[in-house]
Amino acid sequence: MEFQISTSILASALNTVSKAISSTAPIPALSGVKFDIYDDRIELTGSDSDISILKTLYTKDEENKLEIIETGSIVLDARYINEIVKRMDSNIVKFELVDGTFIKISGNSAEFKINGIRANDYLTIDFDITTEKNKMSVSTFEKIVRQTTFACSDKETKPALMGVNFKASGNVLTCNATNSFRLATKKIILDKALNFDITIPARTLLSVSSILSDNLEFEMAIDMTKVSFIFDDTIVRGRLIDDIYPDVSRLIPPAYSYTLEINRRELLDAVDRTSFIKSEGKNVVKMTIDSDHIDISSSSQEIGSSHETIDVISFKGDTLTISCSGKYLYDALRTIDSDIVILSFSGELKPIVINGKDDESLIQLISPIRS
């Protein structure tokens, strides 16, 4: 095994595949990056067995400055190889198998001999895509991730809720995330009719989002148990959650008794100001709404209380008092892109439904708290 490559290109590729590598790897080889050297390319793989990332660098791409002298495979600890390449003293870095699993990595005058792990000890990961690939815009994907993943559960007791459910039916893709106390529902119009119903772990979505960088679009392929994201000679492959996702559509009331229209920023800032007033670690916001104002208050025996009145743009319904988690309200309001938000209510013990004015594509729902 022997090759040389552009230091900066390799550093960036290592950074990409390292996103899948966990510091608490289930088997020692998974704390490393697998290098597979072929005649015309090198493949780098990082994996934590749930998420796997493959990055291919070709000799034909001139900027890679990739020269293969001898093919072969090795696994190098991600921490060490990242440190070495990041600080290398030359624009080209050379790799050479010197003895057993020892790899010599050299630049200008700097030279390292690093103890690698045999590639045979690495997990067998199948990156072949056999199913249909569908294009998606990166900006749409990143919006879905930003507007839904925060609402997922972090509790392993309900595995399905740790992911975002993607359900395509005809030309509509519906993305749902919930932890049983709040729900984010995002609808996207697809270019063509598709039909699937999968749940992707929030962690996988956040990993993909963090490495899409400046791509404009990517391809997505789904098989029975896995989803693949394909872009830029990179494949990110993640396990799907195989628990059945609950039917959350019935949580959204068909009609409302109260509708509030209000400036999003003013409400967000008021809720944010109360956030430190916590009882038993939780900030509860109480809203009293009439036709002119919304009164936002919060109190805690230990700390004290807050109180603030904001003018509303409009309010339909009788005076209403309703309480909810200040954090959930803040998180939900942050995902809305419109300057004006609509809060809809069916009663003080019924869910609060939030969407941007003139934008039905994103709905945030929050369970109330008995005040």
Place this chain on the structure above:
Amino acid sequence: MEFQISTSILASALNTVSKAISSTAPIPALSGVKFDIYDDRIELTGSDSDISILKTLYTKDEENKLEIIETGSIVLDARYINEIVKRMDSNIVKFELVDGTFIKISGNSAEFKINGIRANDYLTIDFDITTEKNKMSVSTFEKIVRQTTFACSDKETKPALMGVNFKASGNVLTCNATNSFRLATKKIILDKALNFDITIPARTLLSVSSILSDNLEFEMAIDMTKVSFIFDDTIVRGRLIDDIYPDVSRLIPPAYSYTLEINRRELLDAVDRTSFIKSEGKNVVKMTIDSDHIDISSSSQEIGSSHETIDVISFKGDTLTISCSGKYLYDALRTIDSDIVILSFSGELKPIVINGKDDESLIQLISPIRS
């Protein structure tokens, strides 16, 4: 108690005094900021009983927009008061004692009632300066802090070594910091003859350095047990360490058998590149020096080895092999401001002494490790 003040000025003052407040306060009142309202000023105090900071804001300073309606004192939890003032919805914030220890804090429409602590429950801190004040330039002080504090011990078993010893004798101020395995010695020429020998905790020096901001100079006053730093209507007062500081001057050899002159950046980068090669958590750098080159290497059974050769500018003495902590060498080289450094040696088991070329004001000394 009732007053109003510029929100941004108060936020900045709270930020300053909060530097002394510990999240693990020894008595509940110390988790708060003490507000003392007088006819012509307000005083804010933060303290963890070791370090205390007093900031005074006067009505006469127009930018404070300070208006005193009623005098009084109260302690308000630093976490809550910082949160409130940082997010306040107006340029002026009003404070009013409403009931017992409840303070109403209000802006435009936002209003808080916070449960305070009686000022009587706060520590009695004497900020009076009765001894001579001496001027010091902020840039000189920050240089001392940057070049010495890192070398202090973090072990409470040797209290004296947790501080920097400041010893003024005639026109020379010598600042020493050591953890027994390395030593930083900085010498400053004073404008006038002074005579003192005090040890200031590294933590106090770092706190002061973090709030000096854009001042050009400050005053320093020393009494038997305390040091005060005075600037910008602010007093930082810290306890001195009363253990006797060891005589470290004898650690620096009077003459050397080997002298190396080398580019600082090249050596620093080479040492940095080896830093991940650790045995039992420690990175040891081995240097072999002859008249033309320095050979820097490091190895670990588990990880592998590194090897690098750099041209030297000059080397006086026979070929020498010496090992030391890579971290200590890196830390020491980082504090040197010259482009060229001089490393002086007396033998492979004698201390390594480092200074900038043509700069004897700062000496870094490192104990070698038997290789």
